Amino acid sequence: MNISANTTSTPSFTGAKIWLVSIFFIALTGCASTSVFTPYPSQVQSAKSALGNNAESESVLKNLESKKDTADAMLYMMESSRVAQLSEQFERSKNNANQVINAFEKQDLQATVRLSDVGAKSGSLLTNENAIPYSGAGYERIFIHHQQALNYWAQNDIEGASVEFRKVALEQRVLSERYEDEIAKAHSEAQQNNIDIASISQEFSGLDEIAGSVKSSFLSPYTYYTSAAFWEAIGEYNNALIDYKLALEIVPNSQSIQADIRRVSAQLGGSSSGETNSPKDNEGSIVILYEQGFIPERTEFALSIPNFYDGGIISVAFPFYANTESWSRPTLLSIRDDQFVDYGETFPLTDYGTLAVKNLKEQLPSLIVRQVLRGFAKHELQKQSADSGGALGLFVANIYSIISERADLRSWLTLPRSGQALRVNLPSGQRTLAFRTESKSVELDVDIRKGKTNFIRIVNVNNRLITQVLPL
């Protein structure tokens, strides 16, 4: 305030200056979050292009980790955890993911109204939605545990991986309980022409297809499948059966998961008819976990409405997902051995785009309320600027109103577009396998051990195929 006190300019200009100073100040208090004036997707572009490029990833990681004490720390730590994991820095990825997990756990019992939040919320009233600290989404919480399980697994810590797979099961259960009402509604709407997969065969008892179709919008069958295959490989057939069933509930047409359920049921002593996809005596199994592409980014819908009454301009900006109908179908990965035998293609399990859209839909009501409040606050600011700063004051306030209005485009953007899997059986011995997409292929030497399961994770981003072998 001293700056304006020392100036000798006209009162109206001083008024505008005072406004500038106070706007600057308010922006600063809100700017614990760095996304207030720079859209998040452009900030994270370098992290996305660094995936699979170990030379670039170090500087990207340092940059992301430097934001671990900001208001949006959760977001940056999610991104950095994935970047670190895909450049094989599992310990680093684990530490970064832990910060996110701790933040989620802290939220569970956080007071409904917190006075320390009020600062950010009122800051957001005069800037935009991005001034509110990022608090994560349900599907992001699922994937951070999924990712953490893979970190432990890659380090051969099977007990640690088990803990994370149990945690992710807990998180998926918490989410399905939250949406119980929605599932009940779907049931009552779909009572006629109900195809009941549970009636096809006794192995599928307890499955609920209608619930499954609702669940696909907030749960991740890719995660269920990964943990089911993990449990099966370490001999925990009960857990495996449950997770295979939960995956099938969401992807009911998968022949592969149906075979998995028959195979594990047989292990548990049940009789089984039909395909079980079991390895023969001289064979071993390979489970391929395939993550393709990037999750869609939010885009901004902005609108400036002139207010003819007092010459002000009211801006509104909303996030949305563009062209959801024309999103390309996920591309698959095929596998072939050195004898040119084809072993088929991966099957899509989780569509991360669907999860993101559902999450945004959930946020919209409160987003709209805050947008209206912000409209009022900024309009009030324009009126006062015009009163104390004249035309210049109004001009500054109008410009401010337009440039400050930014939609909340924040979400975990290094997540894949699609999560897929494939289980095949091959004769034992050392083999070279080729994994191919439409445009790219990668070869990997694998030692197939009799009766054992090899886990190969392949991530397809930036036209690169990143491969990781998970030890067991």
Added chain:
Amino acid sequence: MLKKLNAKPLFLATALLATGIGISGCSEKIAYGDATATETTTIGFGSTDLQSIATKMVDDVLASPFVAEVSKQGRPVAFVDKIKNKTTEHIDTESITDSIQTKLLQSGKFRFVDMTAVEQVKKQLNYQQEGGLVDPAKAVALGKQTGAQYMLYGNLSSIQKRNDDKKDVYYKFTMKVLNLETAELEWASEKEIRKTGEKTFLAL
């Protein structure tokens, strides 16, 4: 100059400034505490849970007819197998068994062989026998170790539930003693712990 200012924004700015100072004004405070005091920092597995499990297990085993019976023939030798962690938390179960083992040793009713030290012991004995540096007369003689008669093992499992305003976690620690000769279960006990956390409406 200040009189020309509109009262509202000045008030707003001052309020925000005050909040800012209020938040940044916290400083660290470090103090020693009682290691056995009840700890409720978070709902997760903590020191109080560890201590109550160890105490209950030791009290149970020492008061059992099994111990009364075997201690008539001296102090039996036992070893502690790993406690399986079946919870949704990364818990160091070795530290639970360490507490139990220490208390049982101190009771004077049991002797233990430490399976976690086997590798290092082997290394040391090999060095003494084969290194040529140790006087053979003073080297520890081989083949004189005592074999364990009993195995202590068990698992820690949990059930967690959570909705939008409540969290409930239930732990169950089960411990068993197996007679290695007869493969009979000689003793078993369990300790249950339940913790709940609820959201408050208002907080800083």
